[in-house]
Amino acid sequence: MTTELSVARGRGAEPRPPRRDDNDDIGSGKLSWRYRLTNLDVKVSPYLYIAPFFILFAVVGLFPLLYTAYISLFEWELGADEQPFIGIDNYTTLLADSQFWNAMVNTFSIFAISTIPQVIIAVLLAALLNTALRGRTGWRMGVLLPYVASLVALTIIFGDLFGVQYGTINNIIEFFGFDRIDWQADRWWSHVAIATMVNWRWTGYNALIVLAAMQAIPRDVYEAAWVDGASKARQFISITLPMLRPTLIFVVVTSTIGGLQIFTEPLLFSPSAGANGGATNQYQTVVLYMYQAGFQSQDLGYASAMAWVLFIVIIAIAGINFLLTRRLASSGEA
Amino acid sequence: MATITDRPAPTAGGTTPAKRRRSKSVSLSERRPGFTVYGILIAFILGSAFPFYWSFLVASHDDATFTAEAPLLPGGQFFVNAGRVFDTIPFWKALGNSVIVSGTVTVSVVVLSTLAGFAFAKLRFKGRGPLMVFVVATLAVPTQLGIIPLYMVMAEYGWSGTLGAVIVPNLVTAFGVFWMRQYIADAVPDELIEAARMDGCSMIRTFWHVCLPAVRPAAAMLGIFTFMMSWNDFLWPLIVLNADNPTMQVALEKLQSGYYVDKTLVLAGTTMATVPILIVFLVLGRQIVAGIMQGAVKG
Secondary structure (H helix, E strand, C coil), X not given: CCHHHHHHHCCCCXXXXXXCCCCCCCCCCHHHHHHHHHHHHHHHHHHHHHHHHHHXXXXXXXXXXXXXXXXXXXXCECCCCCCXXXXXXXXXXXXXXXXXXXXXXXXXXXXXXXXXXXHHHHHHHHHHHCCCXXXXXXXXXXXXXXXXXXXXXXXXXXXXXXXXXXXXXXXXXXXXXXXXXXXXXXXXXXXXHHHHHHHHHHHHHHHHHHHHHHHCCCHHHHHHHHHCCCCHHHHHHHHXXXXXXXXXXXXXXXXXXXXXXCCHHHHHCCCCCHHHCCCCCCCCCHHHHHHHHHHHCCEHHHHHHHHHHHHXXXXXXXXHHHHHHHHHHHHHHC | CHHHXXXXXXXXXXXXXXXXXXXXXXXXXXXXXXXXXXXXXXXXXXXXXXXXXXXXXXXXXXXXXXXXXXXXXXXXXXXXXXXXXXXXXXXXXXXXXXXXXXXXXXXHHHHHHHHHHHHHXXXXXXXXXXXXXXXXXXXXXXHHHHHHXXXXXXXXXXXXXXXXXXXXXXXXXXXXXXHXXXXXXXXXXXXXXXXXXXXXXXXXXHHHHHHHXXXXXXXXXXXXXXXXXXXXXXXXXXXXXXXXXXCHHHHHHHHHCCCCCCHHHHHHHHHHHHHHHHHHHHHHHHHHHHHHHHHHHHC
């Protein structure tokens, strides 16, 4: 972008960037020309360097989101000749649509049973990894293994493991003398199965984040506690956990933004169900319903309304999280 | 991180009182863990690895044998199943497409993010603070929800079905800009940049000769993460690409959603799609671990 500037200026006698704009008095001809170029370079370059991000975000981030709001006011069918304006009709239909509320409940249910156990196990796992293990890096890589696997491949594999008739997990359950579980037809168990995939994938990753935070806790705090006779368990509860709070909140916030947009797992959980999310939509999530309405039923206006409602929900929850973080962080310092 | 790594294991006995107290207090958390800890970790890692093994196990048998005998050891049918994968989906094309998409996105994200990070960390310009806040704020924006208009735009301009439609929206990320800014702010001394400017370097040459060499480790990590994220991207490619010109993830979905589901075939596909990424992990796993832990502390 700016190569012509640097080539034009070269290694001149006066290479220092001028401090003021009015450099015409320094000399005429070549020298002043160089000043102007240098000046331009200093002033314009930063904007050129950051421009790609802002332009791209405007085109593929901001504009689509705003345009989604616009489309949601129309009856906008893919390939239709005209798109009549219908105001907020899509929204009133949506809020009365039991399938949408069902999807909302499913999304939050899967989100809750994937986030809460995940954070707890991640903290415990981090505590184990924080001991003086032999071959430290090997263990860390080991727990991170699921994170690198392709989500689509792993969802397909888990879908097979959770199979009702021949699935390995049901075989194991039966081996221990329990009844087979219908992982697909039963609403609650299908959520557990999907949450298991999420947990399996992200627990190790979050454990490493928590581990990094644990190692940042100053050692003398523990030494002081030890002098005062605090047990290890007591130290963990009274020192480690409070000092991990900001990190835990960070983990929860990031998994909120991702978790509420969960799509791949419910889509691929059962090969036959597809975007329905089960025969009675028992594990259809909001993004999955949006995909179905927009790209299978071709009703882009309705899908846009759905996207926009979910957008507001996510931003609201992120905002609540943010406020909560600030309050908790300040109370944690006391 | 390094503080703990570098500490030698505490030695017992024969020390001065002060030393003993220290070694004892350190030993509270530094004592070599017992079998329980190793046992739990091994169980966890076996659980982590099991689905991979399962995928290969199923893929190495034929359907009838697998259903009838439920074997626990791999059989010899893997290459037969792999051959059927090649017949069912355009595997090599999908693999090539994924490499092209992820490779292009990675190079672009690293270069453009480093450039923007350099400007935000080291250059003075009007509006720097608010613009950086804006970048961070966009991290929380679920842009995935804008796919409907994005699809309409791509269809309008004839981009749907092409790799460009998958590449262009990901050419630079807020995460990348933020990550590089944090690193450059610490890793590149202001004096070095001023010295280069004194010597007559233009902005872009200062960036190229001073900033870039200093930020290689962070750029490499950003590259690894971007590659993995791009490789796993699914919803958008599924919408905008078709079965003839898919990425690996889209091809796998097509493989699974066939009319007759043969699990040895499908899991042969997932195994084949997973192996390249596992190899990358074995080679770069150490850096990935370090990257996650550094990011956690800085972020």
